[in-house]
Amino acid sequence: MNPFIKYISGIFTALKALIGGLRVTWRELWRKKVTMQYPENRETLVISDRWRSELHMPHDENNEHACTACGICMNNCPNGTIKVTSNMEETEDGKKKRVLDKYVWDYGTCTFCNLCVITCPSDAIQFNNDFEGAMYDRSKLIRQLNKPGSKLREKEKVEKPAAPAKEAAKPTEAPAKKEEKKEIAPEAKKADEKSSDKENK
Amino acid sequence: MNYNQPLELTGLVSNLHEFFRDNLSPFWATLVEGALVLLALLTLYAVIALALIYIERKITAFFQSRLGPNRLGKYGVIQSIADMIKILIKEIIHIKEVDKFLFYAAPFFVIVSSMLTFGAIPFGQGLQAVDFNIGIVYVLATSSIGIIGVLLAGWSSNNKYSMLGAMRSGAQFISYELSAGFALMTVVVLSGTMQLSEIVESQRYAWNIFNGHILALIAFIIYLISGHAETNRGPFDLPEAEGELTAGYHTEYSGLQFGFFYLAEYLNMFIIASIATTVFLGGWMPIQIKGWDAFNQIMWYIPSYVWFFGKAGFLVFLSLWVRWTFPRMRIDLLLNLEWKYLLPINLINIIVMVVMVLMGWTLSDWFPALFGN
Structure with a gap:
């Protein structure tokens, strides 16, 4: 192409591109603002369901959970955050059965990888989205997830x-x-x- | 045609002038008036800077889908006052191994240059401190002093980043000063005067940007581009490129000295906008249409300084819009744009403008009944 024509057409293509950019930012100017004013909007705050913050074990109204103390979550945990301790108990018909004693989870070392929830065969644990987990004492981060006196939901x-x-x-x-x-x-x-x-x- | 102008400050100014003339000797009257003008200008300077900092932060936030400052006062309006107090009470850190005299002198060059230019701006009817018959040349000359301050700051800081920032700023400023000067000269050709007050007066019925139609529009765009480049803002902020140079030429400054650079940067943005307003958009002149006396009267009810700040504010918004749209340019592309595009276009533009004015192809020549003075 003739260099002079190229020069002139270059100016116009540049102008077109610049105006295109300006149009994009103009639309952005009127968009809804994404800022959350957090402590004030606590009541209306919506956290995504996919957000993983605290591991918890759902208990039903009879104070029963679904954990069979199989220990798969503990074995799958990449950094040893979960400790499952269990007792062997004898049932009425003489069979030996494993019963959950303590399910301890350490908020401080958890990386929220979700492997424990994925691999749990009985769907006993879940991540909730209570993200306000700041504590003054590190010992408060170590939590027992099964409630006192709770037992396995019998099938x-x-x-x-x-x-x-x-x-x-x-x-x-x-x-x-x-x-x-x-x-x-x-x-x-x-x-x-x-x-x-x-x-x- | 005399219009009713209830909110203008011309009456107040002339009353003050008469009061001092009647009660004091001519020498003292001039001195007191000078001091009052200086005080008013300094106050306006500080107030405009604070307002601009707030407006810039707010608009920047809106461009980025944020809310901006909103904690201090309603909608955060006193945020910039708090920032000013903070910067005033901050310690000025004395740095070893700097060239002491130049280091401490540099901020004053920058601030004095923008102060001098600020004085020449016609803010409204009768509100202009310096009105030379070579107003445009004065504005160009005083606004160029600032670059000495920037170069001195970079040189005396004894810091390679500051030095690089100052060199970039120098190259950029000197290049774009040419374009800015030529763009303003195009308008001088069109309006036939260099006096800012007369330029405003000549745009009573047709703003220069309409009077000179396509050529004036080209000059206007070139002036805005080179104005952005001169103030080191917008996509031309490589003297301060944070990623490469920490903060460029003012890296080593702290407290009030940094405040001076900061203030001058914001005021230069406003000065560029107000010169463009004065020269291209009719300055403080309200929108007027020949023959429509009732309409003109309504327009005159809005005082001239509101018109001026409205137009200048629009250009400041334009500058912010550009700033948050385009990515920062590389130094070679920056110089490319000036020397290979803006300057040749500008030179052709000014010659064509001369031909146009001589042949009588302006709007006021074509339609003297509508746009002629």
Whole structure:
């Protein structure tokens, strides 16, 4: 192209590009402001559901939780934040059964990787979004998640009462849930293995 | 045609003048008036700087989808006053190994230069301290003194970052001063005078930017670009490029000395906007249309200083808009823009403007009934 024409057309393309940029910032000027005025808007503050801040163990109204003290979460935790201690108890029909004694989680060392929640076979733990976790004392960060006097939610308990409709519904529901969980767990593990393989290579 | 102007300050100014003339000897009257003008200008200087700092922070925040200062007073309006108090009571750190005399003199060059230019701006009808018949040349000359302060600051700081910042600033300022000067000269050709008050008066019915239509528009845009570059703002802030030079030429300054640089930077932004207003957008002159006396009367009810600050404020907003839109330029591209684009365009522009004025192709020549003075 003729250098002079190139020079002139360069000026106009530059002007066009500059005006395009100005248009973008003009739109930005009138956009809704994203600033949260935090301590004042505490009541209306919306935290995303995906936000992970405190690990907790949901208890139902009978003070029962779903943790079987299997220890998978403890084994999966990358930095030893979870300590599960359990006792062996003998049930009425003479079988030995593992019962959760203490489920201790350390807020201070947790990296919120979510591996414990993903791998839990019985869906017993969750992350909530109470993000205001600042403490004056480090010992307050170490928390026992199972409430005093709580116990495992019994599955057989549902089968005993004479309610056939429930009976029919429950067992099918429960195994399905379990299967889902089990499917997820191996996948997560596989992913872990893959990533570690890559690192090794 | 005389219009009713209830809120103008001309009456107050002439009353004061008569009062001093009647009660004092001519020497003392002049001295007292001079002192009063100086006081008024200094106060206005400080107030405009504080207001600009607040406005800039607020508008910057809005451009970035933030709220900006909003903790101190309603909507944070006294934030910049608090900042001023903070900067006044801060310690001035004395640095070893600097060239003491030049180091302490540099901020004064910068602030005095912007003060001198500030005095020549016509803020409203009868509100102009310095009105030479070579007003444009005076403005260009005094505003260029500031670069000496910047170069001295960089040189005397004994710091390579300051030095680099000052050198960049020097190269940039000297380059863009040419464009700014030529753009203003284009308008001088159009209005046939260099006196700022007469330039404003000549734009009564047609602002220069309309009177000189396309050529004046080109000159206006070039003046705004080179004005941004001269004040080291907008996309041309490489003398202060934080990523490379910490803060450029004022790295070693603290407390009030830094405050002087800061104040001068903001005021220079306002000065560029107000010169562009005066020269291109009709200055303090309200919008007037020949023959529409009722409309003109309504426009005159708004005092002239409000018109001036409104137009200047619009240009300041434009500067902020540009500042938060474009990324910082590289030094070679910066000089490219000036020497390969703005200056040649400007030179052609001024020659074509001369031809246009001689041939009578301006709006006021074409439609004397509508736009002629």
